[in-house]
Amino acid sequence: MTSHATFRGQSNWSGGYYELSIEVGSSDDARIQAILSALWSAADVHGCFGRRDREPEEQDPVPCTVGSLTEFGHLYGQVCLPTGQLVVCGCVAIRGGDESSDWLDFYVPVGALDQAGLAYWDGRPFFRSDVMDEWLAAIGAETFKSASFSLGVIGFEVSGCTDASTLAGKLPQRRDIGYLLPQGDVLHYGAANT
Numbered sequence: 001m002t003s004h005a006t007f008r009g010q011s012n013w014s015g016g017y018y019e020l021s022i023e024v025g026s027s028d029d030a031r032i033q034a035i036l037s038a039l040w041s042a043a044d045v046h047g048c049f050g051r052r053d054r055e056p057e058e059q060d061p062v063p064c065t066v067g068s069l070t071e072f073g074h075l076y077g078q079v080c081l082p083t084g085q086l087v088v089c090g091c092v093a094i095r096g097g098d099e100s101s102d103w104l105d106f107y108v109p110v111g112a113l114d115q116a117g118l119a120y121w122d123g124r125p126f127f128r129s130d131v132m133d134e135w136l137a138a139i140g141a142e143t144f145k146s147a148s149f150s151l152g153v154i155g156f157e158v159s160g161c162t163d164a165s166t167l168a169g170k171l172p173q174r175r176d177i178g179y180l181l182p183q184g185d186v187l188h189y190g191a192a193n194t
Helices: 029-043 066-072 110-116 130-146
Strands: 017-023 046-049 074-080 086-094 103-109 151-156 178-183 186-190
Touching: 017 029, 017 110, 017 130, 029 066, 029 086, 029 103, 029 130, 066 074, 066 086, 086 110, 103 110, 103 130, 130 151, 130 178, 130 186
Parallel strands: none
Antiparallel strands: 017 103, 017 151, 046 074, 074 086, 086 103, 151 178, 178 186
16 A cells, blocks of 8 residues: 555554535535445545544444544545545534534545645645635535535635625635536636636
């Protein structure tokens, strides 16, 4: 197994997360489950595990469910990047409670991107990878076909940076991150442009 796909490789989990963060649109477990199932399938994640301190072959897989997210906090797997490298990945639910909707974050740690040799920094004052943005946007679009959501944002640690109600159905003209914004049944992608 390559070093960027090992769970025990602590450097794989370092440096923050490049993510597709999805605003579910409600706090209903059934909605989160539908999006989680669609997302895991769209990303073609290998395995579903509750621990990252053991390699996949050293632990039993767990169901890819809201119950497992609640029990373990995160779900972990391995995913093939668009460049062909297998890397570690994860998912976490951020529950908003009564005041706001829930979020589901699918992420690849920056440490794993480094180990895989994926370029994501080009001198800009923030992390960006056009390759990762396009790949995560495609995963989000495929997810939306099976399980609609309120908003998706793509980039380095983007969870909670905005929400659908703030955007009010309009993509920002200047975008430091990528946006997947539904308008009716159609999902529009606004790539980062700064």
